Amino acid sequence: MSERSAVSDPSAVSERPALSPSAFPGMTRGRWxxxxxxxxxxxxxxxxxxxxxxxxxxxxxxxxLVLNISWNFVLGVAGVWNFGQLALYALGGYGxxxxxxxxxxxxxxxxLAGGLVAMIAAILLSFPTLRLYGIYTSxxxxxxxEVIQYVILNDGSGLTGGSFGLPIVxxxxxxxxxxxxxxxxxxxxxxxxxxxxxxxxxIGHSRLGIALRGIRDAPAYAAARGVDPLRYRILAFAISGFxxxxxxxxxxxxxxxxxxxxxxxxxxSVYVTMLVIGGLSTATxxxxxxxxxxxxxxxxxxxxxxxxxxxxxxxxxxxxxxPDGLAGLIGRYWRRIAAWAAExxxxxxxxxxxxxxxxxSPDQHVA
Amino acid sequence: MTVTDIxxxxxxxVILGSIYGxxxxxxxxxxxxxxxxxxxxxxxxxxxxxxxxxxLVVAGWNxxxxxxxxxxxxxxxxxxxxxxSVQPLMKRRNAIxxxxxxxITTFAVAMVLTNVALELFGPFQRNVTPxxxxxxxxxxxxxxxxxxxxxxxxxxxxxxxxxxxLARTRWGMAIRAVAQDLDAxxxxxxxxxxxxxLTMGLASALAGVxxxxxxxxxxxxxxxxxxPLLEALIVVIFGGxxxxxGTVYAAYAxxxxxSIAEVIVGTTWxxxxxxxxxxxxxxxxPYGLLGKPSEARL
Numbered sequence: 001m002s003e004r005s006a007v008s009d010p011s012a013v014s015e016r017p018a019l020s021p022s023a024f025p026g027m028t029r030g031r032w033x034x035x036x037x038x039x040x041x042x043x044x045x046x047x048x049x050x051x052x053x054x055x056x057x058x059x060x061x062x063x064x065l066v067l068n069i070s071w072n073f074v075l076g077v078a079g080v081w082n083f084g085q086l087a088l089y090a091l092g093g094y095g096x097x098x099x100x101x102x103x104x105x106x107x108x109x110x111x112l113a114g115g116l117v118a119m120i121a122a123i124l125l126s127f128p129t130l131r132l133y134g135i136y137t138s139x140x141x142x143x144x145x146e147v148i149q150y151v152i153l154n155d156g157s158g159l160t161g162g163s164f165g166l167p168i169v170x171x172x173x174x175x176x177x178x179x180x181x182x183x184x185x186x187x188x189x190x191x192x193x194x195x196x197x198x199x200x201x202x203i204g205h206s207r208l209g210i211a212l213r214g215i216r217d218a219p220a221y222a223a224a225r226g227v228d229p230l231r232y233r234i235l236a237f238a239i240s241g242f243x244x245x246x247x248x249x250x251x252x253x254x255x256x257x258x259x260x261x262x263x264x265x266x267x268x269s270v271y272v273t274m275l276v277i278g279g280l281s282t283a284t285x286x287x288x289x290x291x292x293x294x295x296x297x298x299x300x301x302x303x304x305x306x307x308x309x310x311x312x313x314x315x316x317x318x319x320x321x322x323p324d325g326l327a328g329l330i331g332r333y334w335r336r337i338a339a340w341a342a343e344x345x346x347x348x349x350x351x352x353x354x355x356x357x358x359x360x361s362p363d364q365h366v367a
Numbered sequence: 368m369t370v371t372d373i374x375x376x377x378x379x380x381v382i383l384g385s386i387y388g389x390x391x392x393x394x395x396x397x398x399x400x401x402x403x404x405x406x407x408x409x410x411x412x413x414x415x416x417x418x419x420x421x422x423l424v425v426a427g428w429n430x431x432x433x434x435x436x437x438x439x440x441x442x443x444x445x446x447x448x449x450x451x452s453v454q455p456l457m458k459r460r461n462a463i464x465x466x467x468x469x470x471i472t473t474f475a476v477a478m479v480l481t482n483v484a485l486e487l488f489g490p491f492q493r494n495v496t497p498x499x500x501x502x503x504x505x506x507x508x509x510x511x512x513x514x515x516x517x518x519x520x521x522x523x524x525x526x527x528x529x530x531x532x533l534a535r536t537r538w539g540m541a542i543r544a545v546a547q548d549l550d551a552x553x554x555x556x557x558x559x560x561x562x563x564x565l566t567m568g569l570a571s572a573l574a575g576v577x578x579x580x581x582x583x584x585x586x587x588x589x590x591x592x593x594x595p596l597l598e599a600l601i602v603v604i605f606g607g608x609x610x611x612x613g614t615v616y617a618a619y620a621x622x623x624x625x626s627i628a629e630v631i632v633g634t635t636w637x638x639x640x641x642x643x644x645x646x647x648x649x650x651x652x653p654y655g656l657l658g659k660p661s662e663a664r665l
Contacts, residue, residue, distance in 0.1 A: 081467065128646065128649070128650050131649075131650065131653045132649060132653050133653070134466050134467070135404050135466055135470065135604070135608065136604060136608075136649060136653060136654070136655075138470075139600060139601070139604045139645075139649075140645075140646060140649055143642040143645060143646060144646075146638070146639070146642055147639050147642055147643070150636075150638070150639045151639075154636075265593060269474065269478060272471065272474075273475075276471055304482075304485075305482040305483075305485035305486045306482070306486065307482075308478050308479075308481070308482040308485075309478075309479050309482040309483060309486065311478065312475045312476070312477075312478035312479035312482065313475070313479055315471065315472075315474075315475040315478070316451070316452060316472055316475040316476065316479070319456075319468055319471055319472050319475070320452075320455045320456065320472065323459075323468070
């Protein structure tokens with residue numbers, strides 16, 4: 001988050017390169033290998049891990065990751081205080097779930113339709129937020145979420161099932177056995193997480209991402225340079241909303257149900273904690289934060305009040321002492337180690353020090 | 368709409384507006400002075416309710432004592448909240464994300480307070496004895512409980528007291544000076560470091576006193592502050608952040624909207640209707656009724 005304040009000086013924006021030659025600057029060959037290995041390890045986990053409870057927690061975590069990655073894009077990269085993301089998540093879930101229940105089309109199409117429903121709602125939501133600033137945006141978007149929750153709860157036609165939620169939804173893998181379906185869900189959600197991380201990181205370094213960060217850090221300056229806030233914000237909301245809808249669709253097919261309790265202040269406070277602890281507006285932040293908080297939550301599952309007390313204190317400490325979150329903290333130590341390694345290299349060979357430095361100090365940040 | 372409805376709406380507007388005003392005016396005071404939206408104000412209401420429960424029900428003491436105890440306890444708690452969650456961030460005051468960061472830290476304080484209460488008292492709703500029992504009949508079918516009447520009177524008295532404090536006393540003028548121009552106030556020798564905890568303590572104390580009365584109307588339980596916080600948020604944003612008169616007008620305006628909505632469509636839909644009205648107001652006036660874009664107010 002300190003990144004944002006660092007760029008509040010308009011001249012700093014213009015010093016940044018307009019576009020990087022690579023879609024993923026800072027990703028060296030070694031880092032690609034490391035990330036690939038991590039993904040492979042994650043993909044192999046269900047082959048070794050047979051405990052269904054742990055596997056279930058992991059699938060839930062992956063679904064939350066999709067949601068948090070989508071939220072991070074609009075909250076962190078675009079800097080719009082959108083607290084209505086859970087409503088988009090729920091809309092995607094209900095949209096996909098209702099189609100899966102009441103029609104015979106492929107569940108994959110239903111999942112896609114859920115994403116589209118959330119995307120349309122997100123585009124509609126983006127218009128009123130354009131006139132508002134900071135805290136006003138958060139109230140408006142939160143009000144939107146509350147209204148959606150009320151509509152779902154008090155729906156008279158019986159389509160949403162009120163506070164009980166949707167009845168048993170067949171889901172994506174209704175033909176598979178329980179254990180096989182769990183594995184299939186695990187791999188599906190993992191693939192969505194990897195794909196969305198890559199796509200959003202690439203977007204973050206594209207013209208769109210730079211425009212969004214420009215609007216976030218120096219709105220007047222960005223507008224003066226010809227960046228149209230309307231166009232880019234609608235795009236940001238659309239992308240983020242679509243992904244949140246997909247997360248909702250994955251949730252409804254894995255959980256076989258969805259109820260209005262997925263929204264509201266309590267789940268939102270947990271997800272915000274995940275994003276902030278991990279590091280807002282970074283690519284790795286949501287992943288780190290979601291996993292750490294999910295581990296704490298799972299360990300303390302029998303003691304919810306202790307869980308929230310610890311999360312609250314954790315949040316306070318991170319915001320005060322580590323403003324850029326775990327991703328920033330790890331990044332700083334990584335750079336220090338890399339710089340130290342580069343120094344050793346310099347003493348030995350005395351050549352290619354610039355190469356070592358550019359390779360050794362990769363910036364993990366999207367922003 | 369019958370005469371009974373109109374009398375009922377008037378009575379309920381005054382009561383709702385007064386209590387919304389008491390919680391919201393603290394948030395406005397804090398926003399005007401420190402530029403933060405204090406999410407821990409709801410927890411102060413909850414703490415006030417639990418103090419009322421402890422003194423009135425468990426100990427069986429005098430209601431006046433409950434009000435004084437709640438005032439002092441939440442004052443200290445509010446000042447501590449400032450020292451823990453806001454003071455370390457004050458050096459980042461001019462950063463573009465200052466509002467969001469402090470929003471998150473005060474939210475974290477609220478999370479901790481709520482769950483410590485959950486740990487100490489459990490999730491049960493505790494009945495709090497009303498400060499005063501009984502009711503007077505205002506009109507055929509419209510009763511005004513003394514509890515609500517006292518609550519409205521105390522709220523109005525405290526809001527007036529705050530106004531006099533800000534207008535007349537040295538500390539009050541110092542708070543306004545900081546709200547208007549921090550650097551100039553510092554140059555005039557205003558002890559800003561002491562002023563910030565004082566402001567947040569004062570605002571929290573108002574919320575704590577509101578909690579004593581709200582506890583008597585509803586219950587004392589760990590989440591007792593959530594709804595008052597949401598309502599106060601709506602009020603301050605509707606009135607324009609940082610504008611004290613705007614907040615008072617907005618409190619009564621929202622009390623009126625909610626009372627009318629409850630009579631016409633019932634309690635379930637009164638909150639969504641409220642949100643709808645706010646949405647329209649914000650689209651027409653993005654800075655609320657009396658708010659001004661990024662300027663010192665109060």
